[in-house]
Amino acid sequence: MPSSPTAAARLAYMIGHPIAHTAMPAGVNTWAHDSGTDAIMAPVDVAPEALSDFIAALRSIANCDGAVVTAPHKVAMAEMVDDLTPAARLVGAANVVIRAPDGRLTGDNTDGAGFVAALREAGADPVGQRALLFGCGGAGASIAAALVAAGVARLELVDPDAAKATTLAEALGRSVQRVAVPESVEAHDLVINATAIGLDGTSAVHPLTGLRPSATVGDVVTKPPVTPFLRQAEALGARIQPGSAMALAQIPLVLRLFGWSK
Template sequence: MKKWFAVIGDPIAHSKSPNMHNAWFEEMNIDAAYIPLHVKSENLESAISSLKTLGASGWNVTIPHKQTIIPFLDELDPLADKMGAVNTVVRLQDGRLKGYNTDGAGFVHALEEVIGKDNKDQEVLLIGAGGAARGIAFALQLFGYRKLTITNRTVEKAEDIIVELGEGKAMSIKEAEQSLGKFGIVIQSTSVGLANGEVKLPLSLEKLQEGAIAADIVYNPLMTPFLLEAQKKNVTIVNGLGMFVHQGAIAYNYWLEQYPNTNNMIKRLTEELVQLI
């Protein structure tokens, strides 16, 4: 019987996940399909029920469902449980649903492909405190980036993550703008900049230091308003495509116990996205 997978979110039209996973299925001779599903928050519970009823083998979860999906799952991987966010669901052989988080590891892998592994002593500013930010924060800690500050429009949400991490700092957007010059790595983890989404900056980059590393988790467009503005400061740019591909590859491995080719996929999707500019 043919397997099928999906990605659920709101919005979802921008997602390249179907292109990526269907290409991997073809490359690796897997009889499977992957589709995008537009699921609004008020329909999440019924959507999960429908995915189970229709026999989906697993699915990815994107904004805004990474945290709200948890009550509808039967089990969480320990790291996803600690993060309080899920981006990958696996349907186990007994029909139960298990949630994983591959965002954080995917991000760090992509970051280190660009900047190497010798920047762990840098001061890191993480912008945002949503599901993706939680995953990235815990992964940064796990991989040895211990000088972390989180800023968010609602600073209490940033403080909550810092408390769970047991280290780091939280600050308001205004405070982050004023002290931006001390950060060697600045990570934009909100949905600001998404194609079909908001076109604005999460904070002012006026005081961003020259030579810093500016990373964005948004991959469509490749160069977000945040990265375009950061580029004016002569910084190292890390777009969101590497994270997207690596988190997808880890999810693919959870579903099918095979690891796909990420290098070819990054090249392929880069070419596709460049053509859209």
């Protein structure tokens, strides 16, 4: 078994803009090394105006099995691939692209499944929970759909784009509602930041006024490892779920989609 990638290695990319904050390439490459799998994931910083060029190149790389996609490309990627899985079609965003041998690209979305898997692994099953989600972009929409599927009692959506939040709420059913930014989060068992706020290491999406110590607060931002939003939650005694937990929980899903594991 190879201890490092050979010239015959299978390849996947992790694309975003910026990309240096992402946790998945290191996790995938550690798995490949430890399992003796001849494969590698390479992080690539792709600006929005270069996304179509990247997709064209992706189609032509014979030893490439696809790409994992992060902000700001998830919605655009869903519009550019050849097909979408039901999960990606529901939320209009793709965070994984699977490349077929003929170059055909299929978009999938594992953000929500990864987020919920991480919650359950940490002992915070969302069944029956009252959840508040900030951000209805690619990751937020996927997390919202997964929370509904997991059985939350109620899900409230906050987004500066009211139409986007309303459309998502209508697609997900009566337990989901768009709301204005609440003054207090006292009524919520689960509070989630699915925006990029916090990536600068200084900003938080909400002051978490009224947060109960029994609540769980999650973030999709992976760097800093503990965002200002999560630091606030910790100081109030709540359980936290960092963005890296969602990313790492998706690795088994991504490996199977690329055909690298069973």
